[in-house]
Amino acid sequence: MRLRSALSIRSLLLFFAAALIFILCVIPFASLIYRVVSADGDFSIAVFGDVIAAPAVRLAVVNTLKVCISITALSLIVAVPLAWLITRWDLPFASRARSWLSLPFAIPPYVGAIAWIYLANPSTGLFNNVLGAPIFNIYSVTGLIFVETSFLYTFVFLGVTSALDRMDSSFEEAARLSGASPWRVFRDITLPIIRPSLMSGGLLVFLAAVASFGVPALIGGPARIYLLTTQIYNFQRIGSMSGFLKAAALAILLMFVALFLLIASQIVISSKKMQTVSGKTARPSTFSLEKWKWPAFAVVAFFWCVVFVAPVTGILLSSLSRTQGDLALANFTLANWTRILFETDETVRAFRNSLLTAAGAATLASVVAIFVSYISVKTRLKGRAVFDLFSSLPYAIPGTVVALALIMSFSSSFLGVLPSLYNTLTLILIAYFVKYLSFSIKTMSDGYRQIDDVLAEAAHMSGANWSQTLVTIWIPLLMPALIASWFLVFMPALSEMTMTLLLTGPGLETIGTLTFQLQEYADASGGGASVLALIVIATVILINVIVKRVSRGKYGL
């Protein structure tokens, strides 16, 4: 009798988690497609043709390809040598350099855009002022590629360093003993073996670049350089139904491109996968830099200054400057801080809204992940792989598309049950949940995998039912994973900009949308956006430190 009731609680909770994922992660996209193809009463895919035919869209496609391919190539070119240098040579402070260079991964790229606009805009940019001539113009394709790369290279850097760590070091040692120079070892052995990580790193960069919105909007906008995401935003902002349909049609195309790339690459990568990871990971013997030790260190340090120190310093100066780009002592003031923090109603609302929605999404995602990860790791339930797939779908889809899909599904009353969620914090919370759920599931699945089943079995033996086992055994043991999972959703949600800009409305400011608004028009010459950006950076770094602590170095930077 007890067994039956236990089973039914378990099935009920599992069913609920599954239904939630289906409703939030799958139906919106299906309904986005349905609404677009059936817009004029009957099914027609003509709308896609019309959208593609528009010259502005054509230009956006060309720009997107040009920019994203450049970003991907540049990221590979800078990140692979850095990863190799740090993991295989006797670089001074190598392990510290590794965390320094990973830092930009945690910071939203729009923060970098704000910083580089302060440093290198053509009229009042600090560098141009100091040099006395308008040499740098961040409002350009080059500027856009530069700023995006300075963040996205971390995708390749993190993936490749971890592949190099995991690689059986005797492959390379055998090559050295065969007489190969460091360069030959790299070219003949290391590179071919890490190629799958290289390709997936490159793909992640490309997808992230295609999906990026903040940087193209802030840097491309003033130069009238539009990418697909910013073009979708333009259509949506027209405010009419036809504008919305155009935005949605373009979004669907973007979604399919992203999914196609992801699936195609998965096939290519898995076909190339080789067994190269040995159980034992000895510290590999490093190459000796000899007299190049300090020059190499200087190069790494300089690179770090470009991608991290310069933008953070820029943001700090900007937030303290009365007139942007002026270094005169009299120009420095705390006025921006007091204005933004204490004299602007929106700021308080933005912080409250961001905290509420990010914490809500993080909590919901972690709770759902407790069940979904349980299913995928600890049961042999048929079709459990589908959960993983469905929940990771929205992460692969550009945020712009996710937001439009949610608007489409939830703006009229959903299935006749829920009231309309358009222009509510709830919809923003749902967007964060949907977008970042896969972080939670991945973290919790890792957590479950590390816990031996016998612990739960022992609890069953002592008479505990399923829910008692969950509460008394699994959850306490999973606490570090649970905390990491919570923060891994909370952190990106707190400063999210792309989706929120489409979902926001009066009174629904968040840190991301307020920053955008201040930078774009409300406080364009005032450095107000920099105040918020600096707070975002500080928060992100703080959270990373916490996550690293609680997960004992497994998560966080």
Add this chain to the structure above:
Amino acid sequence: MSTVEFSNVSKAFPGGAGKAVDDFNLKIASGEFVSFLGPSGCGKTTSLRMLAGLERNTSGRILIDGVVVAEPESRLFVPPEKRHVGMVFQSYAVWPHMSVFENVAYPLKISKRPKAEIAQRVTEMLAVVELSGLEQRMPSQLSGGQQQRVALARGLVMQPKVLLLDEPLSNLDAKLREKMRVDIRAIQQKLGLTVVYVTHDQVEANTMSDRIVIMRAGHIVQTGTPDEIRRAPVDAFVADFIR
């Protein structure tokens, strides 16, 4: 063929407690088969890797063929790619993206030998390790024992001064292990190789070696032929270990 000499060699890992290898002294004659024998963690691998140049000794000096290859006191260090030693790893380290032929040919390709010579030498070497006919196979299509033989052929193809083997048989099943013991010893005798062989298995050490170096906690406890050690172990540890 070549001699090897360790003279007062020590190794302390940064952050490690104590020395992994402490005051290691040993002379190996040309054509000699010497085994380092001892329990796990006693410093066998570290000693071998210092000889290969994969690890740097923190003091003392190492000579190959009478030439100093590592002496931290005089900041002298010859990197592994310039030491002309062959090595067979416990994990075999057969490169997964290269065929059997390409694996074995690699050291020759690096030293820019002519194509015809490479083909001939690889064929010869594969015959020695009994892998003729498998030239075009990829490592994923080979058994553990066959991969082991590829690694051996690759280590030997350059006619190295010394061949180093680190527990090469520990991943093989018992039967294959026995056959490989005999084969490795036969190849060593045939080619007159100087071999340093690391193992924690006293049977391997006893049956293959000219001389055994017994180690414990980074120190050499006893050196001698298998017979000498069996007849006169210096202490209870050795007696117990060699039994």
